[in-house]
Amino acid sequence: MIHPTAIIDPSAELAEDVSVGPYAIIGANVQIDSGTSIGPHAVIKGPTRIGKDNRLFQFVSIGEDPQDKKYRGEVSHLHIGDRNIIREYATVHRGTVQDRGITRVGNDNLLMAYTHVAHDCVLGNHIIMANAASLAGHVQVDDYAILGGFSLVHQFCRIGQYSFSAMGSLINRDIPPYVMVGGSPTKPHGINSVGLERQGFSADAIRQIRKAYKLVYKSGLKLDEAIQALLELSAEAPEVLRMVDFLQQTGRSIIR
Structure with missing residues (x-):
């Protein structure tokens, strides 16, 4: 041996x-x-x-x-x-x-x-x-995250569960759970829906996660306001609690 x-x-x-x-x-x-x-x-x-x-x-x-x-x-x-x-x-x-x-x-x-x-x-x-x-x-x-080839992550950043970075992403802030990022400069591009399907998330759960993404990235709410809105949504979508916990703990703010 x-x-x-x-x-x-x-x-x-x-x-x-x-x-x-x-x-x-x-x-x-x-x-x-x-x-x-x-x-x-x-x-x-x-x-x-x-x-x-x-x-x-x-x-x-x-x-x-x-x-x-x-x-x-x-x-x-x-x-x-x-x-x-x-x-x-x-x-x-x-x-x-x-x-x-x-x-x-x-x-x-x-x-x-x-x-x-x-x-x-x-x-x-x-x-x-x-x-x-x-x-x-x-x-x-965090668990089930995927970092594409040549992705570079700055010190002290956190990469959330089930998130995805495209090839060559330059990540200098946190990526919340479920979020997909890419481009130059690196920006959010929706949720990692394909990855979620592969991991057995139901269609309804993915739909609720997509709502959560829109509250954070498309609604114009400040981050603390978005967190409150996510808390309300999590009453019917427990998967959203992952985003709430993450956003409440973020140290470098998030890619947004």
Whole structure:
């Protein structure tokens, strides 16, 4: 299961069925759970914890020091959950003490080739980052979000559940749940209706979400007024509560 050319630090903890390809390097304080495969020439640095049934392809760099000029070698961490696919040349860095000290990747995510997850990011579950999509530090990406190829996300932004960014989007503010953005400059372009259908949302739920989108983006209401209108709508459409909670917590305001 472990190729003889792989280099594994004696302190690394690998489950018995973990496979490691040729010339991979696994450093100190790395834990890898059962069913995970590590491709050729992969480099994993600790402290890093990787869960079950992940597939890390060739030439990935996982758990490297954060790209932060304030970093001075402090201990920080990376936790990756279960059943993630991380493709060629993807990079995922550990956290910094200026934030929570940990970068987190949840379960069932797909990080395509050349994607980048910077220090202190928090990724939920079932996320897709297409080729070369990149997150700056301290970004939060919620469940089922999709970032198109070459999407770039500014630090401290939040990407809401079931949202979608088109290829080449430059994202410098938060994207609420369900919203689709794209263009140059990046603007909202309706809701991610195709994605919602694929995830099993009913036609009525999608219709109510579309109403919510119009209240935020088409009604001319100020954001706090739109939130109040969404609260009223949520009485008959509980899916809208995701938007309410998100908008009440937004730190960088929203793409609007």
